[in-house]
Amino acid sequence: MRTRRTFAVALCAIALTATAACGKDGTPGDAAASGSTAPKLPTYTVKTDAKVDSAIFAEAKKRGQLIIGAKSDQPFLGFEDLASGDRSGFDIEIAKMVAADLGFTPQQIKWQTLVSSQREPAISKGQIDFYVGTYSINDERKKTVSFAGPYFIAGQDFLVKADNTSITGPESVNGKNICTATGSTSIKNIQQYSPKITQFDTYSACVEKLLSGEVDAVTTDDAILKGYASKYAPKLKVVGKPFTKENYGVGLNKDDAALRGAISDALKAHQDNGDWKKAYDATLGLSGSAAPTPPALERY
């Protein structure tokens, strides 16, 4: 199933770049780099004296590399440019700022792409040191892993064409054709509002259908939608009326309270010094929605 999904993603990428109808070629990184007024990504000072009383940290120091789990198919959030191997996006920036405070340069990060269903096993088996990739904090997951954060609060929202004024929130979608991913929690949330749902196994397929006008909206977490809105700016927009609440956290080993504390400290420090906002502006902020206030950390 994994291969099938990867295959579908690859196909989408081919289709999206190949068809003239769906806008510009190239990677989101290009869009960020073009235009001199575009917000610049922040750089982070790497701490040289980082010390955390944690086995995972000690192990990472010894190997001189931090293994961070991430997603690779979400533009402006966690995206891997398959040609160059470069990672970009808000989650990637969060991971880099945390790594910097732990004493690792971006070159010392080894990225590991993991799909949603593989996150808990990879963390508890120690295959990765921690995971940053639209990972919602919830009680079910807290039984197997622990979370530092939240570093971002997302909510389910709608992605529509820029000239669409009829969809203003969940109450206005009844009878509209809504697209979302097969098996996602977003389906359950939207079913209460509209019976007409199209499902594909990737969001990029939904976005393709939205661009060609066959569906009226795509629904999932607004962070993911903002990424697509940025990629296809100014053709698409996010409605901006989130109707659920997802706290994104950094997922790490359940027993490692010291590392969790250190990651929380790092997140707090970068929220306070403005890096958080700079990172947002240069990634998700390109969709046109202004940076929200960084969420208060939940230390437990």
Place this chain on the structure above:
Amino acid sequence: MGFLFEDGNFALFRDGFLQTIELSALSALLALLLGTLLAAFRVSPIPALRGFGTAWVTLFRNTPLTVLFFAVTFGLPPLGVHFSHLTFAVLALGSYTASFVCEVLRSGINTVPLGQAEAARSLGMTFGQTLTSIVLPQAARTVLAPLSSVFIALPRNSAIAGAFSVSELYSAQQSFSEDGYSIFAIFFWVACAYLVISAVVALLFRFLEDRLAVAR
């Protein structure tokens, strides 16, 4: 294993099961009709039709099914062709399977002794009459066993439709996985469902073989 009988899961599973059957049955029908027509094309005396048959088989048999689904679902609407997702799935799956049915039938046609066709021709039958009343009936009866393999593979291939907005068994499995039920329990029931479908198809062909097999 008991998750199937908890809150509303059975309805989702049943709907997925029925959708898989509907999709498979419609695709099988399309594949059978189209496959027979293509087989006739491939042995016909007209070069254009032979070329068409060969091109179809080469194209559809060698394209991965996922790519076909993708081409149909995303390629046709921009050309102004709008169908339901089930219809798109039937088109993709039916055209794909038709190429296999065509080749199986063609191999069957090759087993019919040449004398049969020559005898038909000497009686004054046209090509169409020879094919439909003499050669194809014998050919079809010879290839029941390989044909059953094609139609057993079809329901399992239909799982790909789950990723293209057809809510069949595969998409039901995805929903259960997201709900956090044990992966083994989910796959146990999904596997059982496919097993039931395959077994029924196999039994049907066994029955047909018993009744129709050509004794030579």
